[in-house]
Structure formats: C-alpha cells, structure tokens
Amino acid sequence: MACAMLLGSKLPHYLWLDALRHATYILNRIPRPGTTLTPHERLFAVQPELRRVPVFGQSVVIRVPEPVRRKRFRFDGRGELGAFIGLNETIKGYRVYVPGDTQRIRESAGVIALDRMLHDDVVLPDDGTPPPPADGGGEDGYESINDEEIEAHYDEPAQLSHRTRRTPAEAQDVADFMRSTHFSREEVEAINGSASLTDRRRSERIQARDLSAAFLCLAEVIREPLNMAEARRSPQWPEWERAVHVEIKALEDNDTFELVRLPPGTRALDNTVQFRLKLAADGSIEKFKARVCARGDRQVYLLDYIETHAPVIDLVCVKVFFAFVVKVDMAMRQGDVPAAYLKAPLVETVYVKQVKGFEKAEHEGKVWRLKKALYGLRQAGRQWHQEIDGFLR
Structure with a gap:
C-alpha cells in the first residue's frame, strides 16, 4: 500500500518512510478482512474519521509563518504549495512536502486542500537527497509548532477550508478496495504453477489477520520517548519509570559512581x-529499556577530559578477516559485552547530577562522582578501549 501511494503521488523516493507511516495510519482505521471493526476501534473503542484526511500527495496550501512573511516582499503570497504526506501524531497537525525549498518538510495545524495532486502542478525531480528534519528551525526561520498552539485532535484533523472540493474515500470504501487486492488460493496456485499448497491443521494455523491488526496498532501507539518529559506524558510511563529504576540500580551494582557533595569551585x-x-x-515488546547518559557536549577540555581518541577497526579489515576465515575453513564466533563503557575505569574526576525525579531522599543535594565511564562522556570510548586492550593482550 505504501509503495502504491508513493508511486501514485510521483513524490521523491526518499519520502518512503512518510508513505509507510501514512499507510499504517490508514490501515489502522479501516476494517480488516472478516470483521467490521478497525484496529483503532478495537483498541480505543472510538470510531475513526478519515473523510477529512487528504490523499497522500494531494496538493495543499500551507500558511507561511508570520516571522518569515515579514522578511519577504509585501505582496508575496501568504501560502506555499506543497503535497500532503501524512499527519504528525506529536503536534497533531499536517506534514507537507514543499518542493524546491531548503527545509522541504513543513508541519502545520491547518492546510487548504486542493482538488488535484501536486505532480499536476509542478515537476518533482527526485534528486535522492532527503530533506532536513522538520522539528527545528530552518535557514529561513521556520519554527516548529508547540502542542499548545494546536487544538485539533489527531483523529479528527483541523477543519479544511470550504474551498476543499475533494475528499478521500470513506473507511468502508478503502476496506473494500483492500479486500479486492487479496488473491484466492486457486489464483496463488495458478501463479506458482503448483498443483496444491501444503495444508496445515487448523489448530496449528496462526490467524495472520489478528496478528497484523495487533501489530499495526502496536507500531503506531507505542512510541519511544525522546526525553524524560515525553516519557512522563506517555501512557506507558509506569514501564518507563520502572526501566529507569532498573538502570540506576544496575549503575549502583556496577560501582559506577558514588554520591558526594559537590566541591566548591567545581560543576556537575x-x-x-x-x-x-x-x-x-x-515484533512484540520484550522489554522497556532506559539508559542514563552524561551530557558530554557540555564537557570542557582539560577540565573534564584530555584525550578522547579510540582506534576503530576499518570495514575493509573486517571484510579481509571474513575472507581469510572462509579461505582457511575456520569457525568464527562473536561475543558481546553488555554495557561495555560502564566497565572502564575513569581517570579524570567527573561529577554528574542525579537523574531528575529519581534523586534519593537521604542523599538530597549530592551528585555522582564517576568511578567508571558513563555513556555520553567524550573519553568513554578511549577508556573502554584501554580496558579491553589490556584484557585481550
């Protein structure tokens, strides 16, 4: 479905991920074969609404932000022509591809949908260069949109302009189309040229439609938080909170740090x-994991670290080694060191603040003095190399 959407829209191929996300969004909101309920309705008990969602690749007009418009000529247009490429579940708005622009992916709470596809208006060269992310400011001053600025619900996007003359097919129509694309058993046998397909006993057969409905919902509902604030807003916060406690306990058991008062004149x-x-x-969730990392980008040279170089094997050497193993008919094994950086002793004295919201009451006001390297430190890779090099030698 995603491939058909991308090819039909004639948009650049690097937008394949947006096509896949939008296809997942649609599939979650249309009935699966053999049932009248959608995966979204099964999970949330709310009937989805697709009539206001534009077609993937449909021409839309997105408003130029006021700070950018002030820098332009007074009589320049207040909107830009682009192609609808999906909905952003984070800001609850539209994602729009604007060709020929530095920051090609725009996001807005509302757009004006036109009665044509974007490739009918402009020629879209596929240069293979993916656009920069749309969550930050671009060179022309575009800013991301905060949640507070958007009032539209994600399942019911912002009301389109009255000039909208084209609406996508309803959910049942899309479902009928999806069912029509399924091949019967006889058609599959004719294509494969085989007389029959091996039958399984019904008791051993896994209902693929049930699994697909569950995993389609899972792929969209369960998201990896980008930071602690987003994790706290997540419905899975109890699992994420438990994962943070497990991570801190693992650091304590590994003797990675000790809690001390921050000496005067130093910083954490x-x-x-x-x-x-x-x-x-x-594809099911096996474990929620959290990893505490130091802000190495705020380290000061000669104060928090000195040397950072750590040798890394070249890919050519790896391929030569594999070829040699095959040539002499040797057996090869590989291993993994869990939490490798945390096993390397630290030379410099580095202080790190306790994880916000997980401070120990009996150690209020104290910080971590690292005994061993922590992920995120500039010298962590070098310290681990020295540790493993001494062991291997």
Missing part, C-alpha cells in the same frame, strides 16, 4: 535518559 554535568523498546522476534 547534566544527564539525559535514552528510552528504547526491545522487540522480540515476532
């Missing part, structure tokens, strides 16, 4: 927490 680095989902082989 900030920290950040990275959140990750560990998936099982079938």
